[in-house]
Amino acid sequence: MAGIYTKENISNIYSLSPMQEGMFIDLKLFPHSTSYTQQVCFVIQGHFEMDRLYKGIDFLLERHDILRTIFVETKQGKLLQVVLKKQVAEVRYLDASHLPAPQEKINSIQEEAYNRPFDLSKGPLIRVQVIKRAQEEHIVLLTFQHIILDGWSLYTLLHELLYCYQNGSEQGLKTATPFVEYIRWIGCKSQEENAAYWKQYLAGYTRPSTIPITRVVDMGQFQPADHLISMDSELMEKLRQYAQQCKVTPYNIILTCWAFVLSKFNNTDEVVLGTVTAGRNAEIPGIKEIVGVTANTIPVRVRFPAHARMQDVIRQVQLEAIGNESHHYMSLAAIQSYSPLRQELFDHIFIYENIEWTDVAEGTALQAGMEIRNFQVHGRTHYNLEITVYPLEQYIKLLYNELVIDGDLIRAIGSHLMEVLDAVINDTGIRVDSIMQASTQPVETDTADFMDF
Known part of the structure; x- marks a missing residue:
């Protein structure tokens, strides 16, 4: 050089x-x-x-x-x-x-x-x-x-x-x-243990759960569009109460509700979807202050036994997440290699963005008359769909590639996700096979036929 x-x-x-x-x-x-x-x-x-x-x-x-x-x-x-x-x-x-x-x-x-x-x-x-x-x-x-x-x-x-x-x-x-x-710490992790875990975790999963696409384009072509879903204060309070009562996190509640919607798209009782982890629980002094990429994308597998209570499914998702945390430090390509689906293991990601950007100046004594405002962050990955939950701002954003996914389908996804979430947080005893009956708002779109609601 x-x-x-x-x-x-x-x-x-x-x-x-x-x-x-x-x-x-x-x-x-x-x-x-x-x-x-x-x-x-x-x-x-x-x-x-x-x-x-x-x-x-x-x-x-x-x-x-x-x-x-x-x-x-x-x-x-x-x-x-x-x-x-x-x-x-x-x-x-x-x-x-x-x-x-x-x-x-x-x-x-x-x-x-x-x-x-x-x-x-x-x-x-x-x-x-x-x-x-x-x-x-x-x-x-x-x-x-x-x-x-x-x-x-x-x-x-x-x-x-x-x-x-x-x-x-x-x-x-x-x-x-x-x-x-952080790189040194990862290098000390046992890749053999990681490999054994992900082989077992993905064993028997042979049919991907995908988002229906309406058009096929060359790889790399992307036209971004988004659909925003508001979560009002009443819904957020019910979500908080449900989480407290069932001893689960709001993240795992919304994640599992989305996984349920995805299962209906694909007429299956189990799905695998991609999620992003922060990687900030690594056992490194000062990990919270490290500037670099500690985040990672990993698969999450969710099963929906017909007669199970939804809160038990959510709790199982949470327990597995706690159990696999030590195995997050492996590249997605390596994890995918332990599945026969390889790169087709999932086609979208779920993100929980628990950052309050308006607090970024906290602890800094700004000079008199100086104000920091209107924080906006945007960008995308290569996935045709990203579902990002912003709990502090109280909305969900569906960022999608409108070259391959129809906007009506995205709006249907958003409507059904909120129906399922509403049904779950209003009934701690609701069973998986009862959620469809609890969802009463039909969506007027041709693409809604993909779903058994």
């Missing part, structure tokens, strides 16, 4: 985390795709100093190795992440306050930043743009490759950026545990 990629500028080299491996492979197949490109946008209201932000970004580049990391594949096919000693951040500033339509320019910049591919082998894999919209209103836009940051890390990074901006240094922040400690 030439230039800044000389041996003298390399600080460390190590392997990828399980989810990073999957992202690298997908991005290698579709290098111009926006899969795993993530973007966060927020507004700084009040007095703003660009120099302070520059310094804050420099502090974070020095503090976190992952922000100076590039990704390569050796001639032998081994995937590696290379930490550079120095890397210049891509930071741009634009004054759009004098333009007749500043928001149009901001939208254009945001779209360009999102659609411009990252080069994993060169970096930097994060871009920062600041746009002045009015005299005391600035838009901060961070666009990055998901391969360096998961949601938990993004929250930590934003908090530290605002802290460094306000305080002029990183003094007072906890010492950051480097991401390599």
Whole structure:
């Protein structure tokens, strides 16, 4: 490597985390795709100093190795992440306050930043743009490759950026545990034990539970669309009460209700779906403050015996989740290799986003008159459907590829999911074979015929 990629500028080299491996492979197949490109946008209201932000970004580049990391594949096919000693951040500033339509320019910049591919082998894999919209209103836009940051890390990074901006240094922040400690910890895990567990867990599951598609397109083609489902305060209170009474978590309640809907789509009594785990229970000092990708995607298998109480199914899902936590640290490709379905094991993912973005400045004494607001985070994976629950904001988002999945079907999915959830949280004794009778709201769509409601 030439230039800044000389041996003298390399600080460390190590392997990828399980989810990073999957992202690298997908991005290698579709290098111009926006899969795993993530973007966060927020507004700084009040007095703003660009120099302070520059310094804050420099502090974070020095503090976190992952922000100076590039990704390569050796001639032998081994995937590696290379930490550079120095890397210049891509930071741009634009004054759009004098333009007749500043928001149009901001939208254009945001779209360009999102659609411009990252080069994993060169970096930097994060871009920062600041746009002045009015005299005391600035838009901060961070666009990055998901391969360096998961949601938990993004929250930590934003908090530290605002802290460094306000305080002029990183003094007072906890010492950051480097991401390599997580990689080392994974390397000490027994892959033989992981393999044995997933072989047993997936044994006998030979028919995938899929989302019906209406069109077939070339791999990598994606046109994002979403459908939002509100969860009002009454529903959230009933969900909380049910969780407390049945000693299960709201996450496992909604997950199991979705699994039930999926089982009806596929006329089966058991399903496997993909879920995202945070990986923040690893036995590493400072794991909560590590900036990097500790998250992973794993399969979850749910069985629905006809006469079982739904709360018992949910409890079983929760018990299995607790039992398999030590086996989360294996790449999805490796897990899939223990199933005859391989990459067809599941075709969508379920995410529970328990992050309060409006609290990102908590603990940072912002200067008088300064306000951080309008946090927006968006991005996607390569899956044609992502179901993300935002319990703190009280809604569910169905992000889908409208090139292959019909919008009417997505709306039917949302309606049936809420019917099932409502039926379950209103009757702790409801049985699996009674849920269909409790769901009384028919959905007017041709695609609803896929379901036995």
